[in-house]
Amino acid sequence: MIEEQKQTKDFKWFNNQLNVYLKSQDLKQTKQRKVVIEHLLEIDSHVDAEMLHSSIKTKHPNIGLATIYRTLNLLKSAKLVKEQSFADGRAVFEIDYPDTHHDHLVCLSCKKIVEFENETIEETQIEVAKQNGFRLTSHRLDLYGYCEDCDN
Amino acid sequence: MIEEQKQTKDFKWFNNQLNVYLKSQDLKQTKQRKVVIEHLLEIDSHVDAEMLHSSIKTKHPNIGLATIYRTLNLLKSAKLVKEQSFADGRAVFEIDYPDTHHDHLVCLSCKKIVEFENETIEETQIEVAKQNGFRLTSHRLDLYGYCEDCDN
């Protein structure tokens, strides 16, 4: 129940953010876009377009993959989701809650992903960029290793 | 001249490493593979397959793109090159000199890539991992922003 409340709350917030963006760009809210948001929030971790589409197809078999891609790109423009591309070429998306930047610790054995934040690393990154004449806008840090459970 | 000596030296080392690997796997050394290595060393930075192919086509118009891909994958198996995919989905390759870890600063405008090393970040990463019960084995850090030339 608590989960459900949280999801409803997030959905309202997310949907509201999107509406603001849509209005500012003279775009429209649609059933399909709401469905994509619902499923993004339900999954609430890293998904690729295909996975999201399968998840949606069960209840909404008529929503096409192209709409998923178009909606994800729209949400990207609205800065509501982030895109990351991994070594195998697939693009992976995750919700971009504002003011909640985090990096990833990935267990190579059980694939568990732990999110973390570290102020020292963030600050040092800005400094490194500055030293090289760059103005930093974003970064990506993934740490790979073995978690307690898997490291014997 | 110094550059040329360096390249020759690197080529011999690289070629030798590859020969060891090829023998261990009952594979063969070929003209094409040597050409790919030469050009990889000459470029000596991040290349995608297409760029490498253009660079090679001038002198060796008969070497196909498929061979470039096959050779890059071979070198990856031999742990002589690393593959990274950046935000746009293209796979980018670089020579993997042993014991030379570095991270990347990427200009979002001109796509220039600057390599850097930072001891503070490396140490903090190990600590963060430890705090989360992880034993760290590797990591990937990409900083995105705009370089001096592009940031106006």
Added chain:
DNA sequence: GTATATGCAAACTCTTTGCACCGCT
């Protein structure tokens, strides 16, 4: 001589786009 490598083109995967129709506002 035999197994691997190559070149070419076709196939494949992921993502985007063109077009006719649908549905917000």
Added chain:
DNA sequence: AGCGGTGCAAAGAGTTTGCATATAC
């Protein structure tokens, strides 16, 4: 009513693969 959105299928980009031929060992 009008303009943006959708679904479908086709087109694109990047990469891999099948096959006949060439070549290293």
